[in-house]
Amino acid sequence: xxxxxxxxxxxxxxxxxxxxxxxxxxxxxxxxxxxxxxxxxxxxxxxxxxxxxxxxxxxxxxxxxxxxxxxxxxxxxxxxxxxxxxxxxxxxxxxxxxxxxxxxxxxxxxxxxxxxxxxxxxxxxxxxxxxxxxxxxxxxxxxxxxxxxxxxxxxxx
Amino acid sequence: xxxxxxxxxxxxxxxxxxxxxxxxxxxxxxxxxxxxxxxxxxxxxxxxxxxxxxxxxxxxxxxxxxxxxxxxxxxxxxxxxxxxxxx
Numbered sequence: 001x002x003x004x005x006x007x008x009x010x011x012x013x014x015x016x017x018x019x020x021x022x023x024x025x026x027x028x029x030x031x032x033x034x035x036x037x038x039x040x041x042x043x044x045x046x047x048x049x050x051x052x053x054x055x056x057x058x059x060x061x062x063x064x065x066x067x068x069x070x071x072x073x074x075x076x077x078x079x080x081x082x083x084x085x086x087x088x089x090x091x092x093x094x095x096x097x098x099x100x101x102x103x104x105x106x107x108x109x110x111x112x113x114x115x116x117x118x119x120x121x122x123x124x125x126x127x128x129x130x131x132x133x134x135x136x137x138x139x140x141x142x143x144x145x146x147x148x149x150x151x152x153x154x155x156x157x
Numbered sequence: 158x159x160x161x162x163x164x165x166x167x168x169x170x171x172x173x174x175x176x177x178x179x180x181x182x183x184x185x186x187x188x189x190x191x192x193x194x195x196x197x198x199x200x201x202x203x204x205x206x207x208x209x210x211x212x213x214x215x216x217x218x219x220x221x222x223x224x225x226x227x228x229x230x231x232x233x234x235x236x237x238x239x240x241x242x243x244x
Contacts, residue, residue: 006221029183032190033221098181107187 009148012045031111038114
């Protein structure tokens with residue numbers, strides 16, 4: 001096979017449950033379709049690269065007006081509501097047999113995807129390299145752009 | 158878009174069967190990718206799924222990877238795909 005592989009470059013900037021799923025579902029599927037995959041984890045998205053963090057991500061009911069929960073937005077700010085929404089969301093996803101985030105991340109890593117942790121975010125949030133999983137490289141905007149310049153698909157989450 | 162190839166089904170030799178029933182997107186595709194690497198080029202894999210989205214997904218996936226969707230059918234909410242490993 002001499003034909004050039006397709007390439008997808010993504011930016012993951014969120015770390016609530018829904019925001020974390022999108023890049024990982026697309027990364028694993030793209031890898032299964034023989035694409036080259038690269039993800040730049042920045043701002044809150046960097047949390048996805050913290051060790052043992054992935055299955056602890058939450059979802060907040062505040063601002064999520066499409067959550068299938070019949071409660072007014074104002075109730076969402078009551079302490080404990082985020083944990084409750086998270087619990088419900090996890091149970092819905094389990095009920096639909098959706099893969100766990102950690103499972104998708106493992107498959108992404110296994111596929112040889114380029115995983116870039118944003119150095120600037122590490123500085124801002126005082127995150128040390130050793131707090132992040134071993135399978136990522138640390139880089140900045142230029143590292144991502146260099147990869148993304150050769151991409152067929154670029155997505156921002 | 159489901160094409161029932163009926164009797165021709167029995168002529169197809171299956172090297173491996175993957176049960177992806179009950180799994181949500183993208184797991185049927187991910188598991189198929191993994192499983193197809195375990196058969197030889199030219200052999201067929203049979204996949205069962207209950208995900209209605211898999212109809213479009215298996216067509217897209219085979220077209221992207223160059224493998225051949227030999228047969229697809231649906232019965233009672235269970236989708237069956239036969240894919241020939243081309244490379």
